[in-house]
Amino acid sequence: MTIYFYKVWEPYGCFSNFSPHGIEIRGTYWSTVEHYYQAQKFVGSVDAVIIPLISAAQTPEQAAALGRCSTRKVRCDWDVVKTEVMKEAVLKKFLTHAEIRETLLTTGDNLLVENSPNDYFWGCGANKTGENYLGKILMSVREEIRSLFCRYQ
Numbered sequence: 001m002t003i004y005f006y007k008v009w010e011p012y013g014c015f016s017n018f019s020p021h022g023i024e025i026r027g028t029y030w031s032t033v034e035h036y037y038q039a040q041k042f043v044g045s046v047d048a049v050i051i052p053l054i055s056a057a058q059t060p061e062q063a064a065a066l067g068r069c070s071t072r073k074v075r076c077d078w079d080v081v082k083t084e085v086m087k088e089a090v091l092k093k094f095l096t097h098a099e100i101r102e103t104l105l106t107t108g109d110n111l112l113v114e115n116s117p118n119d120y121f122w123g124c125g126a127n128k129t130g131e132n133y134l135g136k137i138l139m140s141v142r143e144e145i146r147s148l149f150c151r152y153q
């Protein structure tokens with residue numbers, strides 16, 4: 001079976017990076033994975049000044065809008081590091097919050113797919129042919145958590 005998720009208020013909404021589950025990474029707290037991910041785009045870039053603004057954004061939608069500003073310069077290695085950045089943050093989210101960790105584990109070996117109609121990298125896109133990197137990361141985090149917590153095996 002395939003489990004599709006996208007919006008926070010829909011089934012399995014806790015798998016979205018926009019879900020309200022904070023993470024602490026290297027001593028800094030981020031309200032959502034999306035806040036962290038968007039801010040990392042500017043580490044070491046000439047536009048690093050935007051990082052505290054992204055961090056302070058009231059919502060993940062606002063954080064994403066700031067991070068997607070086309071006039072800002074993203075770090076030059078972003079395409080190389082972005083999946084690792086995402087993996088670290090998603091793993092931290094599920095290690096931090098026990099209730100959503102249980103939800104992730106209850107999905108067993110089902111395929112997880114971010115049903116984003118316009119994102120063919122992190123999601124499956126409108127025609128379901130996208131790369132689904134967020135789903136792939138969630139499944140690898142599920143595997144890692146299974147071996148760490150030794151349950152549902």
Ligand SMILES: Nc1nc(O)c(N)c(N[C@@H]2O[C@H](COP(=O)(O)O)[C@@H](O)[C@H]2O)n1
Pocket residue numbers: 006007008016017018034037064067068114116119122134
């Ligand atoms: N829940 C949700 N709402 C949206 O509007 C979205 N676009 C997404 N997808 C997430 O967006 C992030 C990718 O951002 P960039 O395009 O790299 O700026 C990533 O977290 C997707 O999972 N989700």
